[in-house]
Amino acid sequence: MKIMDIVSAGGGTAFSFEVLPPLKGNGTDALFRTIERLKEFNPRYINITTHRSEYVYHELENGLMQRQRVRRRPGTIAIAAAIKNKYAIPVVPHIVCSGNDREDLEYMLIDLQFLGISELLVLRGDKAKEEATFKPTGDGPAHATELIAQINRFNEGCFMDGTPMKVKGTPFNYGVACYPEKHEEAACLESDMQVLKAKVEMGAQYAVTQLFYDNSKFFSFVERAREMGIEVPIIPGIKPLTKLSQITVVPKTFHCDLPEPLYKELAKCRTDEDVKRVGIEWTVEQCRELMRHGVPSLHFYTMNAVDSICEIAGKIY
Numbered sequence: 065m066k067i068m069d070i071v072s073a074g075g076g077t078a079f080s081f082e083v084l085p086p087l088k089g090n091g092t093d094a095l096f097r098t099i100e101r102l103k104e105f106n107p108r109y110i111n112i113t114t115h116r117s118e119y120v121y122h123e124l125e126n127g128l129m130q131r132q133r134v135r136r137r138p139g140t141i142a143i144a145a146a147i148k149n150k151y152a153i154p155v156v157p158h159i160v161c162s163g164n165d166r167e168d169l170e171y172m173l174i175d176l177q178f179l180g181i182s183e184l185l186v187l188r189g190d191k192a193k194e195e196a197t198f199k200p201t202g203d204g205p206a207h208a209t210e211l212i213a214q215i216n217r218f219n220e221g222c223f224m225d226g227t228p229m230k231v232k233g234t235p236f237n238y239g240v241a242c243y244p245e246k247h248e249e250a251a252c253l254e255s256d257m258q259v260l261k262a263k264v265e266m267g268a269q270y271a272v273t274q275l276f277y278d279n280s281k282f283f284s285f286v287e288r289a290r291e292m293g294i295e296v297p298i299i300p301g302i303k304p305l306t307k308l309s310q311i312t313v314v315p316k317t318f319h320c321d322l323p324e325p326l327y328k329e330l331a332k333c334r335t336d337e338d339v340k341r342v343g344i345e346w347t348v349e350q351c352r353e354l355m356r357h358g359v360p361s362l363h364f365y366t367m368n369a370v371d372s373i374c375e376i377a378g379k380i381y
Contacts, residue, residue: 065154066183066237066269067109067154067156067183067237067239067269067270068237068269068270068296068297070108070109070154070361071108071270071297071299071360071361072297072360077354077355077358077359077360077361077362078108078109078360078361078362079105079106079107079108079361079362079364079377079381080107080108080109080110080111080299080361080362080363080364081102081107081110081111081363081364081365081366081373082110082111082112082113082363082364082365082366083095083098083099083110083111083112083113083143083366084112084113084366084367085112085113085114085139085140085143086139086143092143092146095143096150098366098370099147099151099153101370101374102366102370102373102374102377103151103153105374105377105378105381106381107153108153108154108361109153109154109155109156109183110147110151110153110154110155110156111155111156111157111158111185111272111363112140112143112144112147112155112156112157112158113140113158114140114157114158114159114160114189140157140158141157141172141175141176141179141181143157144156144157144176144179144181145179145181148179148180148181154183155181155183156183156184156185156239157176157181157184157185158184158185158187158189159172159173159184159185159186159187159211159215159238160186160187160188160189160211161187161188161189161200161204161205161206161207161208161210161211162187162188162189162190162191162192162198162201163189163192163201163204164201164204165200165201165202165203165204166202166203166204166205166214166224167224168201168204169204169205169211169214170214170218170223170224173215173218173236176236177233177234177236180234182234182235182236182237183236183237183238184215184236184237184238184239185238185239185240185241185272186208186211186212186215186238186239186240186263186268187208187240187241188205188206188207188208188211197249198249208240208241208259208263209259209262209263209266212238212240212263212266212267212268213266215236215238216266216267218236219235219236237269238267238268238269239268239269239270239271239272239299240260240263240264240268240270240271240272241271241272241273241274242257242260242271242272242273242274242285242289242298243256243273243274243319244273244274244276244281244282244284244285245274245276245281245319245320245321246319247259247319248319253285253288257285257288257289257292257294258292260289260294261289261292261293261294264294264295264296268296269296269297270296270297270298270299270360271294271296271297271298271299272299272301272363273285273298273299273300273301274301274318274319274320275301275302275303275314275318275320275365276300276301276320277320277321277322277323277326277346277350278320278321278322278323279350279353279354281321282300282354283357285298286298297360297361298359299359299360299361299362299363300354300359300361300362300363301363301364301365302347302350302351302362302363302364302365303364303365303367303369304340304343304344304346304347304369304372304373304376305330305339305340305342305343305346306336306339306340306343306368306369306371306372307336307339307340307368308333308335308336308338308339310339311327311330311333311339326342326346329342329346330342340371340372343369343372344372344375344376347372347376348376348379348380351376351380352380355380362380364376364377
């Protein structure tokens with residue numbers, strides 16, 4: 065079933081969540097335990113993230129440093145297939161420009177088509193840690209719009225070298241990311257929303273937001289999007305705070321503001337458990353307000369927050 069159909073079907077606010085592939089060398093037990101805990105809330109779909117490779121440095125016996133590229137979380141496509149087969153829940157693997165050339169991406173699309181996975185979240189992805197600005201890999205796409213163009217050509221039955229496919233598979237449907245408080249690299253919110261509009265005009269069927277804590281900014285963003293003619297569902301991305309360190313790290317990392325009432329409560333916290341409790345209480349009220357406004361889905365980022373999300377979901381669903 066298409067994610068677009070799921071979030072447009074009505075009948076209440078859909079529950080969905082995002083998971084990380086296991087670290088290289090680890091099994092799937094912890095991941096499946098997370099899904100087992102959250103499936104009681106009837107998730108309508110599950111997103112699986114993709115992480116690019118990165119450089120690590122090893123000291124050699126002669127004292128020199130050797131640079132080696134490693135990928136710490138491989139297996140996005142395999143994990144998506146495993147979840148689909150084990151739980152019969154729609155899966156949405158992330159397909160990213162970051163760390164991939166055009167041939168890499170084409171092979172991913174071929175594998176996904178063989179596996180019967182046709183829903184994607186299309187993203188540029190993060191820059192490499194050693195880079196000041198994002199740089200494409202080889203001839204890979206530099207922007208999500210370029211990756212969308214490649215997927216569209218694939219859907220039309222054309223490989224990247226122009227060769228026509230003998231047999232066209234099921235076309236891919238895809239969503240994209242959006243940023244209620246603008247992408248960190250955008251000059252302004254207006255220019256960032258023009259990028260979102262371009263992605264929708266190219267075929268994106270819905271958009272999922274970066275995490276945020278101020279609903280007024282989300283509502284303003286949606287209102288502005290509608291004024292610009294962006295009519296696709298806009299799904300709020302939610303992540304409760306769970307640790308003291310996140311009070312400063314999350315706003316800096318995700319370029320989002322903490323509303324003053326939330327910050328005042330967090331300022332009283334002395335332990336991670338205090339922050340976790342405030343995070344749950346805030347997110348419950350945040351989600352209830354979003355649901356009253358008829359958002360099509362609540363999409364939860366689960367990393368380090370599964371316990372909190374289970375409690376929140378238990379209160380709102």
